[in-house]
Amino acid sequence: MTSEIKLYNTLSRNKETFAPIDAAKVRMYVCGPTVYDFAHIGNARPVIVFDVLFRLLRHVFGEEHVIYARNITDVDDKINARATRDFPDLPLNEAIRKVTEKTANQFQSDMGKLGCLEPSHQPRATEFIDQMASMIQILIDKGHAYVAAGSQGREVLFRVNSMADYGALSNRNLDDQQAGARVAVEEHKEDAADFVLWKESSSTEPGWDGTFNGETIQGRPGWHIECSAMAEAYLGKTFDIHGGGLDLIFPHHENEIAQSRCCHGTEKMANIWMHNGFLQVEGQKMSKSLGNFHTVNEVLETEKVGGRKWPGNVVRLAMLMTHYREPIDLSVKRLEEAENILRKLARAASTARGVVSGGASSDMFHQALQDDLNTPLAIQELQKLAGAAAANAAAPTQFVNGLSFLGINTESSSAEVDTTTIDAQIAKRLACIADKDWAAADKIRDDLLAQGIQLKDSKDSETGMRITSWEVKS
Secondary structure: OOOOOEEEEOOOOEEEEOOOOOOOOEEEEEOOOEOOOOOEHHHHHHHHHHHHHHHHHHHHHOHHHEEEEEOEEOOOHHHHHHHHHHOOOOOHHHHHHHHHHHHHHHHHHHHHHOOOOOOOEOOEHHHHHHHHHHHHHHHHHOOOEEEEEEOOEEEEEEOHHHOOOOOOOOOOOHHHHHHOOOOOOOOOOOOOOOEEEEEEOOOOOOOEEEEEOOEEEEEEEOHHHHHHHHHHHHHOOOEEEEEEEHHHHHHHHHHHHHHHHHHHOOOOOEEEEEEEOOEEEOOEEOOOOOOOOOEHHHHHHOOOEOOEOOOHHHHHHHHHOOOOOOOEEEOHHHHHHHHHHHHHHHHHHHHHOOOOOOOOOOOHHHHHHHEOOOHHHHHHHHHHHHHHHHOOOOOOHHHHHHHHHOOOOOOOHHHHOOHHHHHHHHHHHHHHHHOOOHHHHHHHHHHHHHOOEEEEEEEOOOOOOEEEEEEEOO
């Protein structure tokens, strides 16, 4: 098996061979959640995508040689306000920890149920306020930032025209941005594109003390400087991979690059920038007004989606069936398709674990993943290997290991039951329905329900044929 990994780099718009700065310390940073509320299902996609990359890097370079940092954003005006209101007698950082404890713990629990490994580090923004202020002062000293008095207090702003190649990641020319601006330049800004590094708080707003040019400004940091400070703390001034959703390319990642490079005097912040595509639900953008906004917890633990709970393995597999750079439509049909595939994989895995390994197996699985995380192709290869394993063919080892490699545990939930018997009963019931023997069909359904197996009938949208799926009733 070749150890060469190719990854699509948003910065270069090319697929590149991954060459770590230091193969003994491969470093990756991914933007994590803002823990004001529970994570929605769209938030889960980058976690799953970069979990697979984390596993791949550990496989190629060794577990002890990969460092993965994913931040927790707990500096947010809504969080700050709630912390001050609910815990007025506590220091701000402690109050914020109280406010975000439930949502942060829920995020960890939800991601665990989706089969995700914990990153090496999960820094909280509140723990790095001093480092952010220090970076901001360096930017001021180097002429990349300035203090200005706005209508709502003083701000420290990044001077975008001090960076010659600002906009390279998003492919946005600064002159074009200015020409296309629809709002007037705020009087205190030198340029409309200048962005906030630090914002002064009013007398009624919480904040931290930041000292700039010898003057203390009580306020809070801008969103972008948070990730720059945390990434440097754990990964250094330049590291290997920075990841996140497509929506973060501009302005967040663009501004991270500007701050970090100008502060440290480096050519790059990260060598490779990776971004996953958008997620829709039932063909539409997720929105509370459309009623298709779902938290991860709702999908896993309630019957809000398709009238049932969905096992974490099913949701994970459904996500990985689409290439990470492509948009994904998380529909009930897609989840049912993933569940059917998982059921077949579970049956084959049960057989494979009882087979003595021997002979060589296909290397296509790892090759697919090493080609820009081609998880759909890897899953197709697993299905081929599953057929061989189920038939007691030689060398099922790669199939079983492949499931683990993708973070799919077939020994949990529906995989623990006798899937062969259930599938046979479903086939028998469908035959009864075809013969219009409703009583016999109902009896099979009721007998399975008594065993804790609940059936669900639907129609294939293309053929109109009846499809029956099942789940273990909790």
